[in-house]
Amino acid sequence: xxxxxxxxxxxxxxxxxxxxxxxxxxxxxxxxxxxxxxxxxxxxxxxxxxxxxxxxxxxxxxxxxxxxxxxxxxxxxxxxxxxxxxxxxxxxxxxxxxxxxxxxxxxxxxxxxxxxxxxxxxxxxxxxxxxxxxxxxxxxxxxxxxxxxxxxxxxxxxxxxxxxxxxxxxxxxxxxxxxxxxxxxxxxxxxxxxxxxxxxxxxxxxxxxxxxxxxxxxxxxxxxxxxxxxxxxxxxxxxxxxxxxxxxxxxxxxxxxxxxxxxxxxxxxxxxxxxxxxxxxxxxxxxxxxxxxxxxxxxxxxxxxxxxxxxxxxxxxxxxxxxxxxxxxxxxxxxxxxxxxxxxxxxxxxxxxxxxxxxxxxxxxxxxxxxxxxxxxxx
Amino acid sequence: xxxxxxxxxxxxxxxxxxxxxxxxxxxxxxxxxxxxxxxxxxxxxxxxxxxxxxxxxxxxxxxxxxxxxxxxxxxxxxxxxxxxxxxxxxxxxxxxxxxxxxxxxxxxxxxxxxxxxxxxxxxxxxxxxxxxxxxxxxxxxxxxxxxxxxxxxxxxxxxxxxxxxxxxxxxxxxxxxxxxxxxxxxxxxxxxxxxxxxxxxxxxxxxxxxxxxxxxxxxxxxxxxxxxxxxxxxxxxxxxxxxxxxxxxxxxxxxxxxxxxxxxxxxxxxxxxxxxxxxxxxxxxxxxxxxxxxxxxxxxxxxxxxxxxxxxxxxxxxxxxxxxxxxxxxxxxxxxxxxxxxxxxxxxxxxxxxxxxxxxxxxxxxxxxxxxxxxxxxxxxxxxxxxxxxxxxxxxxxxxxxxxxxxxxxxxxxxxxxxxxxxxxxxxxxxxxxxxxxxxxxxxxxxxxxxxxxxxxxxxxxxxxxxxxxxxxxxxxxxxxxxxxxxxxxxxxxxxxxxxxxxxxxxxxxxxxxxxxxxxxxxxxxxxxxxxxxxxxxxxxxxxxxxxxxxxxxxxxxxxxxxxxxxxxxxxxxxxxxxxxxxxxxxxxxxxxxxxxxxxxxxxx
Numbered sequence: 001x002x003x004x005x006x007x008x009x010x011x012x013x014x015x016x017x018x019x020x021x022x023x024x025x026x027x028x029x030x031x032x033x034x035x036x037x038x039x040x041x042x043x044x045x046x047x048x049x050x051x052x053x054x055x056x057x058x059x060x061x062x063x064x065x066x067x068x069x070x071x072x073x074x075x076x077x078x079x080x081x082x083x084x085x086x087x088x089x090x091x092x093x094x095x096x097x098x099x100x101x102x103x104x105x106x107x108x109x110x111x112x113x114x115x116x117x118x119x120x121x122x123x124x125x126x127x128x129x130x131x132x133x134x135x136x137x138x139x140x141x142x143x144x145x146x147x148x149x150x151x152x153x154x155x156x157x158x159x160x161x162x163x164x165x166x167x168x169x170x171x172x173x174x175x176x177x178x179x180x181x182x183x184x185x186x187x188x189x190x191x192x193x194x195x196x197x198x199x200x201x202x203x204x205x206x207x208x209x210x211x212x213x214x215x216x217x218x219x220x221x222x223x224x225x226x227x228x229x230x231x232x233x234x235x236x237x238x239x240x241x242x243x244x245x246x247x248x249x250x251x252x253x254x255x256x257x258x259x260x261x262x263x264x265x266x267x268x269x270x271x272x273x274x275x276x277x278x279x280x281x282x283x284x285x286x287x288x289x290x291x292x293x294x295x296x297x298x299x300x301x302x303x304x305x306x307x308x309x310x311x312x313x314x315x316x317x318x319x320x321x322x323x324x325x326x327x328x329x330x331x332x333x334x335x336x337x338x339x340x341x342x343x344x345x346x347x348x349x350x351x352x353x354x355x356x357x358x359x360x361x362x363x364x365x366x367x368x369x370x371x372x373x374x375x376x377x378x379x
Numbered sequence: 380x381x382x383x384x385x386x387x388x389x390x391x392x393x394x395x396x397x398x399x400x401x402x403x404x405x406x407x408x409x410x411x412x413x414x415x416x417x418x419x420x421x422x423x424x425x426x427x428x429x430x431x432x433x434x435x436x437x438x439x440x441x442x443x444x445x446x447x448x449x450x451x452x453x454x455x456x457x458x459x460x461x462x463x464x465x466x467x468x469x470x471x472x473x474x475x476x477x478x479x480x481x482x483x484x485x486x487x488x489x490x491x492x493x494x495x496x497x498x499x500x501x502x503x504x505x506x507x508x509x510x511x512x513x514x515x516x517x518x519x520x521x522x523x524x525x526x527x528x529x530x531x532x533x534x535x536x537x538x539x540x541x542x543x544x545x546x547x548x549x550x551x552x553x554x555x556x557x558x559x560x561x562x563x564x565x566x567x568x569x570x571x572x573x574x575x576x577x578x579x580x581x582x583x584x585x586x587x588x589x590x591x592x593x594x595x596x597x598x599x600x601x602x603x604x605x606x607x608x609x610x611x612x613x614x615x616x617x618x619x620x621x622x623x624x625x626x627x628x629x630x631x632x633x634x635x636x637x638x639x640x641x642x643x644x645x646x647x648x649x650x651x652x653x654x655x656x657x658x659x660x661x662x663x664x665x666x667x668x669x670x671x672x673x674x675x676x677x678x679x680x681x682x683x684x685x686x687x688x689x690x691x692x693x694x695x696x697x698x699x700x701x702x703x704x705x706x707x708x709x710x711x712x713x714x715x716x717x718x719x720x721x722x723x724x725x726x727x728x729x730x731x732x733x734x735x736x737x738x739x740x741x742x743x744x745x746x747x748x749x750x751x752x753x754x755x756x757x758x759x760x761x762x763x764x765x766x767x768x769x770x771x772x773x774x775x776x777x778x779x780x781x782x783x784x785x786x787x788x789x790x791x792x793x794x795x796x797x798x799x800x801x802x803x804x805x806x807x808x809x810x811x812x813x814x815x816x817x818x819x820x821x822x823x824x825x826x827x828x829x830x831x832x833x834x835x836x837x838x839x840x841x842x843x844x845x846x847x848x849x850x851x852x853x854x855x856x857x858x859x860x861x862x863x864x865x866x867x868x869x870x871x872x873x874x875x876x877x878x879x880x881x882x883x884x885x886x887x888x889x890x891x892x893x894x895x896x897x898x899x900x901x902x903x904x905x906x907x908x909x910x911x912x913x914x915x916x917x918x919x920x921x922x923x924x925x926x927x928x929x930x931x932x933x934x935x936x937x938x939x940x941x942x943x944x945x946x947x948x949x950x951x952x953x954x955x956x957x958x959x960x961x962x963x964x965x966x967x968x969x970x971x972x973x974x975x976x977x978x979x980x981x982x983x984x
Binding site for chain 2: 007192194215216218219222239255261263268269270271276278301310311314315350367368369370371372374375378
């Protein structure tokens with residue numbers, strides 16, 4: 001069956017944040033037009049190989065997709081419509097945006113092109129902290145951008161927040177959340193900072209110059225977020241994600257359900273016909289390869305049956321509702337106990353998993369020690 | 380040629396040198412000079428065969444080579460160069476290979492002078508009445524002081540160094556003169572070719588096609604193909620199927636007679652049947668007396684070896700079986716640990732020997748090991764009058780059953796520059812050493828003699844000696860027997876449970892300090908678990924130190940990786956891999972380093 005989801009990567013940013021190790025390049029001087037042309041060509045090459053059916057979700061991520069000007073955005077959205085023409089009635093189309101990068105004209109173009117969800121990278125509401133992590137937007141930008149998006153008619157808005165940042169305290173997180181709640185977004189993603197190699201933060205960390213909050217405090221931040229968001233009507237449906245009822249990210253859910261998706265653009269990952277692939281990261285190389293009529297794939301990995309089951313577990317358990325045993329059986333024609341009986345038994349004994357009717361899910365404890373649980377499912 | 384005539388043309392010699400003083404390079408040059416190896420075959424240090432030996436720059440297995448040398452007097456001589464291992468762990472092997480020679484080259488570094496190790500081996504050579512030819516090597520170094528070193532050889536060893544060869548093995552200087560002196564000064568072997576066979580075994584090697592290949596020196600009589608031979612210490616008999624010598628390629632010969640060095644193959648299945656130092660004789664016409672000096676080698680150091688993955692127990696046994704084929708001094712016996720499961724208690728000649736075996740098992744057989752800290756053999760005199768040999772601290776009887784305990788002592792000879800004498804004496808004192816003697820070698824250097832418990836040498840003595848003297852001190856030691864000591868067994872508890880594999884025996888006076896230091900060290904080595912883990916040190920029921928490993932508070936990836944599942948997997952796989960390297964004891968994951976931690980606790984801090 002053809003993938004029902006499309007991911008498109010825009011590897012450009014106005015600047016690089018100190019913690020970011022995603023494929024993203026400062027946009028000045030980048031061949032944006034050529035890149036968009038190449039994307040279009042990649043779509044053409046890809047759908048020729050794997051013809052699309054009805055598309056349920058599209059996600060444009062980055063980088064910062066909203067560094068595109070309205071004309072460029074219009075072009076991109078048009079190409080998506082061209083190569084993925086059939087959309088489900090209930091489609092979800094998300095664009096990631098940085099506060100302060102979404103002018104009215106751009107918002108209108110987005111809406112006209114079918115975008116119906118915006119995910120703003122707010123990160124924190126403490127102005128000096130925004131600066132310290134290398135963001136260039138201010139707190140004011142967050143308010144203005146969200147309001148503007150609403151006035152244009154967007155009614156599904158998500159905010160990304162980060163915790164565990166250097167210099168950040170539990171109190172900061174509390175204040176940030178209270179501020180963010182005033183905007184009444186439909187969805188929150190709350191990510192903890194992870195120090196990745198090759199970032200400025202990693203460099204500082206190695207030199208012992210990154211004052212990260214202690215582990216206990218970081219845990220307290222997470223627990224505070226988890227216990228308070230529900231009081232405002234947000235349901236935690238995944239380790240880092242909270243939403244108003246019915247506003248869960250359907251695109252991300254496709255990842256967590258281990259379903260397939262198209263992945264397009266430099267550095268993008270895709271999963272089609274049981275093959276996971278990663279695209280080349282460099283913009284120039286990406287353009288070059290596509291211009292020569294080649295799909296710009298850097299790595300290709302055929303997922304075998306065992307790995308598929310592993311992924312099913314480690315991704316599925318991220319969702320608080322957990323995994324479905326009958327779905328496991330219908331996909332792999334093996335009972336889950338047959339494959340993972342002893343692992344599940346041990347984890348239940350350790351208080352990390354619960355088994356209820358058809359579902360296996362993380363407990364409160366399992367949520368905190370998620371990696372221990374997931375690692376157990378790798379055979 | 381008549382056997383007696385042939386005898387006159389033979390010269391058997393070995394090379395004595397401190398590690399790094401250039402023994403292997405010199406051996407290579409000699410091979411090259413006599414044309415034994417073509418240039419194509421001249422890989423560096425031909426005699427050091429094993430990969431590990433090359434890496435560590437030391438010789439473990441012996442080699443012997445038969446060379447032809449046309450001397451300046453126009454005659455062709457047969458030179459047998461017998462290599463010796465270069466580490467104190469193998470001093471018995473050294474003594475046996477020296478026994479097979481009439482002469483030795485004493486190689487001394489022109490900059491560093493005589494070292495304790497060299498000295499010890501020179502004494503061994505002198506005991507065997509060897510003709511010693513001093514060679515001052517590395518004379519091309521800017522820091523070379525050949526005159527000072529000559530003087531030192533005369534003062535310290537009492538050898539005439541006036542004709543010492545000034546050489547540089549690396550640069551190929553002095554090789555011919557060395558060979559000339561060998562021909563001239565080393566006596567030809569003597570002995571009766573018609574007497575009953577007596578041949579000295581100085582090494583053996585297991586070949587999977589031929590069985591054991593015995594390296595030996597014929598002292599009297601002749602050994603031939605088809606002959607029935609007998610090992611004099613075991614009485615076992617074999618039939619000789621091959622006789623030959625290494626040139627260094629193996630070459631088959633009709634016979635080996637008096638004075639000759641070579642190998643025999645005799646359908647021997649186990650190296651344990653060919654004990655180093657044993658005498659081979661003619662089974663049908665046996666000699667009455669074996670050659671002197673045979674000693675059964677007993678391991679000095681023991682440790683437990685366990686597979687990390689308990690399903691690899693059989694693989695580990697097979698690995699040990701295979702290694703044993705080639706290593707008569709390795710012993711092993713199955714043992715069980717409540718913490719580590721099924722494994723083996725293995726005996727070694729010393730720490731280096733232990734490390735080599737450990738590395739070979741991991742490298743050549745791909746088995747991940749947990750090894751417990753090495754222990755010496757204690758003699759426990761029980762109140763009922765019986766005596767136990769305790770090589771595993773866990774097996775120590777309870778205190779009320781012990782009358783007293785004895786531990787092995789060594790006589791250590793430490794050669795050290797003047798400036799460090801104070802430091803070394805302090806170190807020896809802190810390691811429970813008893814001062815015996817101090818000799819000035821020259822105005823700069825001193826030879827200190829101490830009696831020390833072997834356990835302290837096994838512990839960290841050598842490392843501390845090296846670091847305390849900026850590497851200038853050298854050490855040699857020999858076992859001198861057992862002495863009573865006030866020793867106690869220390870247990871380590873993890874999460875309230877005694878971990879038998881972490882128990883060790885320690886002198887009562889430093890038990891408290893070492894216990895405390897060890898729990899601190901373990902706290903650092905054992906990764907945090909999902910729960911708090913107390914680490915305690917106890918003597919009997921008395922807890923003497925306690926630390927707590929704090930619980931890990933969270934381990935979750937609250938990060939957005941989008942569709943990149945491979946990154947998530949890599950992270951989890953790394954985590955899982957890390958766990959695989961650890962042994963789960965009770966519910967605590969303990970890494971290999973923890974079992975060795977007792978060796979890394981510094982008594983002086």
